[in-house]
Amino acid sequence: MIGDARVLQPAFVPREVEHRDGEVDALTNALDPITRGETASLFGPSGTGKTCIAQYTVERLREQVLDTEYQYANYWRDYTRHRALYRVLEAIEGTLDIHRQPTPADELSERLRSYDGTPHVVVLDEVDQLRDTSVLYDLYSTHDCTMVLIANRQAAVFDDLDDRLSSRLHSARRVRFDRYSRDELVAILEARVKWGLTSAVDRTYLEHIADAAAGDARIATGILRNAARDAERAGREEFTTGSVEGAIAEARQQVRRTSLETLTRRQRVPYDVIDEYGEIDPGELYGQYQERVSDPKTKRTVRNHLQKMVRCDLAVADGEKRARTYRIRN
Template structure:
């Protein structure tokens, strides 16, 4: 199923929503307009190395790839495949026209690379455009403290602000956010399970016009550690689950990206595309990064096409690229835990914590570090768990080790 997003005009029956079959003989229901019609769509992320402006016309890559922009990290695609049900659910929860208005709190969860961010971004932009509802998006992977979240929310609401992000007290920023909100406003906290102070959820929830939208990889990691009085309200949020893509779905996503990038025909065969999807391990972000790196190798080495060995190298590079991005966004305390693992090798959580505690003045509690080791780091392919050991041990993945070396 193919779903076109925000650059096409409307979203659902309440926002112009429509279903489209991938079979050309099936026609969409007449009540659903064109925003889900089949169109040629773009890919994410191709290369971190863009040629300088003056070299663009002489760069041989332009002969193979017509539009590199659609392959870059963070590109928002024109079309969203295989997420129609999730879009319908989000559109209903966030509709200001439904009985009761916009849902007070909603929670999206699912593994990395399952389309949570791009799907939600598309729905929010449609709601803002069609209904004039203010929306704010904060990436808690980058802004993981209370002050950084509140500053990001404030800046999104009012534009430039005289407050200093690092020096202004969180209480002052919270008061400024309250003053800036005088109508129902949707605040989307992406990667909410990366927050180091869940108290900001309570602070935002208690602002009467705020409607909270939280996204994370694991539901429990987002709301499981909230204090009881906060959990009693936020912990009962409406859920929208995003499941992993299947290989066939990833192939279609990659096909869209190849088409939008105007990649020269015959560079990526159907067999190679299936291999790239398989390398993605049902993670769209990894699959797209693998495609990007495979095309880079073809260009830089003058190969005729993407081959199996090229895919293997591209997958390894993709894992390192993703690991680098994730490690660079960790807190200093989280990064130190990884450095401890790098230095001492595979170890139990107790051994890791003892060494970590000796290296830092204000350590996180043992329970928090154990949570990073058992959930957060494995989810992001930074740590593997050796369950065959008793007690179980933790060690860095090859990708994480390559970055920390």
């Protein structure tokens, strides 16, 4: 039943995008031509197509300017200044002839700033996870560097910038992504079926998948992928109610595992505390966090970790302010 498994993967960038024409046009207008070294910011909940649209738009613009370098960096993993700079330098030809670990971040920054070659584009995903936002200044100060910043919340990026950065990035074009509607998710699924499967899928099943995904394209495509695999293993050329229901739970678990894998060791501690207690208030949670790490971060940092887990559907926050408690999402 599966003709092209790549189409069903979360990282797949389609030849045509569904129901994001406005966002594509806004980003294109902000970056065109990409040789100007402009900056754009994409904000919205997880699963709304920010990463896909950024990569799709940048690739389309690069077709017009062939001599252009490109790098994608996800700051869940490359969250320090050193890692972030190294990731960018990896993609720029002729700039990285140094060993990763022994090289100070300042030397990496100098190597980047002294670059005077072809224009390059850097898509910075999960940019609100950066421990040191000075890397954004490093990139802004680099010759012909175009930045696309991706985060869940606009405030998570711009509110914590120092005055030097804030004034420079104030003019960045900001593009908001909202949750997909039911019909929009169905259209996305229909396109994936057309490109990736050898058999049609009844629209009723696609509507049920869209309802279960609740506006999240990652979950929707995951359900489609799992149901198709189930049908293929059983030698069927069609979905069944049972295969779709089983695929729903599996897709949610897959997204959760992926989100958990991106947590750093320190970010994982608050999650483990919540999981152990079942439900816990912020004060007690922070106390447990302090006991479990040798060099605890501030309450504000831990609060940011908790907010991120809520936005990624790893945890649920109930109540307001002092009455707030956290629990793991089932």
